[in-house]
Amino acid sequence: MMITDAEFSCMLSAQICTEKKTILSVDDILALIGDHCHGVIGQLTEDWGEVLFSALKRAGGTAFSNMAVGYNNVDVDAANRNGIAIGNTPGVLTETTAELAASLSVAAARRIVEADQFMRAGLYDGWLPHLFVGNLLKGQTVGVIGAGRIGSAYARMMIEGFKMNLIYFDLYQSTRLEKFVTAYGQFLKANGEQPVTWKRASSMEEVLREADVISLHPVLDKTTYHLINPERLAMMKKEAVLVNASRGPVIDEVALVEHLRANPMFRVGLDVFEDEPYMKPGLAEMKNAVVVPHIASASKWTREGMATLAALNVLGKIKGYPVWGNPNAVEPFLDEKAAPPPACPSIVNAKQLGLPSSKL
Ligand SMILES: NC(=O)C1=CN([C@@H]2O[C@H](COP(=O)(O)OP(=O)(O)OC[C@H]3O[C@@H](n4cnc5c(N)ncnc54)[C@H](O)[C@@H]3O)[C@@H](O)[C@H]2O)C=CC1
Ligand SMILES: O=C(O)C(=O)CO
Numbered sequence: 001m002m003i004t005d006a007e008f009s010c011m012l013s014a015q016i017c018t019e020k021k022t023i024l025s026v027d028d029i030l031a032l033i034g035d036h037c038h039g040v041i042g043q044l045t046e047d048w049g050e051v052l053f054s055a056l057k058r059a060g061g062t063a064f065s066n067m068a069v070g071y072n073n074v075d076v077d078a079a080n081r082n083g084i085a086i087g088n089t090p091g092v093l094t095e096t097t098a099e100l101a102a103s104l105s106v107a108a109a110r111r112i113v114e115a116d117q118f119m120r121a122g123l124y125d126g127w128l129p130h131l132f133v134g135n136l137l138k139g140q141t142v143g144v145i146g147a148g149r150i151g152s153a154y155a156r157m158m159i160e161g162f163k164m165n166l167i168y169f170d171l172y173q174s175t176r177l178e179k180f181v182t183a184y185g186q187f188l189k190a191n192g193e194q195p196v197t198w199k200r201a202s203s204m205e206e207v208l209r210e211a212d213v214i215s216l217h218p219v220l221d222k223t224t225y226h227l228i229n230p231e232r233l234a235m236m237k238k239e240a241v242l243v244n245a246s247r248g249p250v251i252d253e254v255a256l257v258e259h260l261r262a263n264p265m266f267r268v269g270l271d272v273f274e275d276e277p278y279m280k281p282g283l284a285e286m287k288n289a290v291v292v293p294h295i296a297s298a299s300k301w302t303r304e305g306m307a308t309l310a311a312l313n314v315l316g317k318i319k320g321y322p323v324w325g326n327p328n329a330v331e332p333f334l335d336e337k338a339a340p341p342p343a344c345p346s347i348v349n350a351k352q353l354g355l356p357s358s359k360l
């Protein structure tokens with residue numbers, strides 16, 4: 001969506017891109033920005049760097065928002081140089097994305113897609129003790145790498161839903177998550193059940209060695225690029241389940257294909273791919289891989305929320321509103337019955353640009 005400089009009373013006019021291409025190139029976007037453009041709402045598939053930010057600045061623009069929480073497609077330093085505020089959409093994706101990661105975990109552990117294909121191919125000719133035997137989750141250990149908003153929500157689902165024990169690795173301690181597991185463990189114990197436990201790992205390797213199901217939820221940056229590589233794959237249990245609903249390049253996908261080929265009991269659930277929209281050669285043929293096309297945030301509520309937050313980021317900046325004080329508490333912007341607060345919900349470079357902060 002491109003916001004132009006024609007203003008109607010307090011409303012701004014918006015141009016919605018009707019281009020049929022799924023992924024816009026830098027040249028496509030340059031043409032859309034043109035000579036007059038105050039702000040842009042873009043997608044995670046676009047490459048926002050110096051070329052686009054300087055063009056947006058020349059066109060009179062001051063704001064860009066990804067319609068996404070992840071913004072590894074955005075060169076924030078280039079935006080800073082050009083004085084462009086960068087918005088993202090935290091919070092509205094948390095539960096929806098975690099639910100998909102949980103679904104991939106179960107689908108991979110219980111071989112649901114393989115069994116579905118077998119059934120549709122007319123191959124089922126009666127119950128057998130060894131037909132599509134998979135992994136029981138209850139009492140096993142779930143490993144989370146990146147226990148931020150989504151990683152923590154995923155952990156809670158796997159712990160509460162399947163009574164798994166938790167091991168996690170993050171640069172920061174997740175006290176809320178730890179407290180939740182402790183309290184849930186006490187509840188289970190009080191009801192005569194085996195309590196669940198948690199452990200904060202001192203290294204990522206500890207998670208990879210100990211967990212039965214591992215889900216990746218970090219941001220993509222230099223520290224997480226190819227975080228899963230041949231050496232780390234080799235550390236994982238032979239029958240482990242690995243799930244990725246963060247960003248494709250967090251896994252070395254060529255190494256993953258090799259590992260899947262060599263370890264048929266090792267299974268993966270992937271929502272994201274290293275060269276999206278493509279898969280590395282061989283992945284599509286792997287029966288021990290469940291693959292879906294980057295749909296982790298695809299619930300109606302979430303997609304509407306993402307669009308709302310992205311639009312309010314850009315609109316708020318154009319109107320000169322301050323930046324919301326806590327991007328983890330964006331609910332007031334999503335209340336359909338009340339006008340949104342006069343603030344930009346989430347601007348990631350607010351500090352660098354010296355933008356004023358709103359009071360919650
Ligand atoms: N597949 C999909 O459709 C979606 C993917 N995502 C991806 O998920 C990511 C996480 O989203 P949120 O949970 O909302 O963000 P968040 O910022 O709450 O969580 C990210 C966590 O990663 C941790 N982290 C950073 N570097 C790390 C490292 N080297 N090792 C371990 N942990 C590290 C951070 O400390 C933080 O706790 C996004 O950046 C995005 O790339 C988000 C939504 C949907
Ligand atoms: O918000 C994100 O980062 C996404 O990947 C959207 O699905």
